[in-house]
Amino acid sequence: MAESRATEPPPGAPVLFGEGFAADPYPAYAWLRENAPVHRAVLPSGVAAWLVTRHADARRALADPRLSKNPGLHRAADHASGRVGIPGERGANVMTHLLNIDPPDHTRLRRLVAKAFTPRRVAAFEPRVRALADRLVDGFAARGRADLIDEFAFPLPVYAICDMLGVPAEDQDDFRDWAGMMLHTAGKRGGVGRAVKRMRGYLVELIHRKREALGDDLISGLIRASDHGEHLTEEEAAAMAFILLFAGFETTVNLIGNGMLALLRHPAQLDRLRRAAAEGDGALLEGAVEELLRYDGPVELATWRFATEPLTLGGQRVAPGDPVLVVLAAADRDPARFAHPDTLDLGRVDNPHLGFGHGIHYCLGAPLARLEGRAALETLLRRLSDVRLDADPARLRWRGGLIMRGLRSLPVQFSPEGDGTSRV
Template sequence: MIEVDLADPSFQANPHPAYAEWRRSGPIRRTRLPSGLTAWLVTRYDDARRALADPRLSKQSAFSVGSSAAANRPSGPAAILSRHMLAADPPDHTRLRRLVSAAFTARRIESLRPRIEEITRDLLDAIEGKDRVDLIDTFAFPLPIQVICELLGVPADDRDAFRDWSNVIVAGSQSGDRLEPAIRAMVGYILALIAERRSSPGPDLLSGLIQVRDSEDRLTEEELSSMVFLLLIAGHETTVNLIGNGSYLLLRDRSQWDLLRTGKELMPSAIEEFLRYEGPVETSTFRVATEDLEIGGTVIRAGEPVVIVLLSANRDEDRFPDAGTLRLDRAQNPHLAFGHGIHYCLGAPLARLEAQIAFTQLMDRHPDLRLAVPAEDLRWRPGLLLRGLHELPVVL
């Protein structure tokens, strides 16, 4: 059994060989995380799918376990940032999710298509005529941000500051001393946003949530701030990696780029394959066993934390034929990149639509796009929660 340092840049550059070895050597393993917390990592597909939907693995209790050490959850002044649906069990989870689910149905999201197409066009206009750009900075990052900000009713002007705090927060303990100030800044920013919207409401989602809070009392003030935090973080940190990782996969092997560019009917299956093969979210958030239970024949004791490695489950050879090969036309693709069970990603239809528009327009406008550096030189972001590139320099 190989031992790896999960915080080591070489592991982060390519964690797949280690995960493959773990899947082979045993169903789950107890591992010390970069945060110092020890957790069970679930790496095989069937175990992962079952664990994601297991009501005995609680999100709410995960907050009371080693909260200051937990890699992907703020603590202290940031307790306000941990009252959201992804940190809740039923019935709170059900109540919180229901408050916003209508805004994220496939039908409602489809109605945003013209506006998302326009935002995408504007971003591509802005880089027109340039020779070399960072595709993350100029395209993959600003597109989802602008969309989620408009949906919520939040000015996009502060997005650079927000991006810094958000990056620091999701890298958790690997951010060191920068973590607490970033959390404080983020909390202050969200409270100011809510105060501003409260005094001048609009037709947006945030104003709607404030209305629910103030008139119907179905949401506490902390839950309101926490909901805004979750939606903004989800909008900032995930779809950027779907567009970024997908572009990387296409550009490191141009035959894939050309295959999709000339066969756009493959777009839906290609996007699912990007999600499976190099998904934006590496691991689930923490869950904690509320009673003794078994995963893959190993007993997990009540109170022990469990993390599901989505990236590993999605490369499980027992579930996906030819799992280690990118196949843009893969027909059966029940990947777990958006999770599974009651916490299944609320934003999945939005992420899929943004990716579809982004890849279509990018390939139409820049059919000869190529990497500006060797693929091996690209740097991956730290932290176990997300899988994405620092930058993706391309020649237009």
């Protein structure tokens, strides 16, 4: 195919990222998959980037070593060509961490962090997550109505990761406030930056304190982690603690929120999962989390990548320095890979979704997100036996943003606990 650098939309192309787009981007992505599977679009920031929408192309791009995570490559290309507009990750990317570095630095940091953030540590944390989920439901179960985002999906991952990191209980409400600023002031000048600065400063101070009295928490594990005499520096440990919180809390908020909305809009699937929760059918709960990640996942686009050399993606020539965005939401509904991709099927067996990415940048926190997703769904369906949507789905508001996609609120009704409902 001939080289193409055009950013004008093809004839008949849908409007991307416009008013109301976040409410249902899937028809637009379906059009791109069929007609312009690798498309150079101008983003709301004014930056032109390649959007990769087919599953096979997406997997290749996510694992392609010629696509770097280093944003400096884009800056260098801009400087050389006179282009302007540097993509940032919601104004918060002020530290070096696993999401913005390449091998060999990425290999070293991920190996060290993996020594602390082990599957065994995550599995041992499950009773605490379930107790926290029940405590949050206790706060509204007697009312008969709640906003599942503000009262459940948001605080659950914030408090859970604070517990895992070893943030003292008396400081965790500060983290909830800072996380709220990051979630609710995205796109507003200074809001995210102030929250990041406060959170980062606190984590640096906490690491200093932990060094004097190591415990069995994750920050202590990061401090202890070593490999052939190498250790994480304090700055690296703070960056890793920050990214585990930053990348972990919003994705889980959206997983729970988007997932519950999908279930509430598919009553037969909701009833199926409710029976599984009542019967302790862990296999269906696990499968449900995977299907919800595929059907309406929390991460719409994978984080930025930049070409290090000329390459071809889906027949399009990508120049050095060009930004590339893999559209996970489009890839995970590709009919070339998934049977009936627009159907929610909690029993789906063949489900190689890309909700946690692919390749060396596959999400390190995936086991924790899965645990929190299972605990959240099981607790909500066990405690709120007849939960139902308390709003017109068309009037629900979605948070804008390029990478994440999630609800601002999710109002629900249910029979108040004590009116014939039960916790068991």
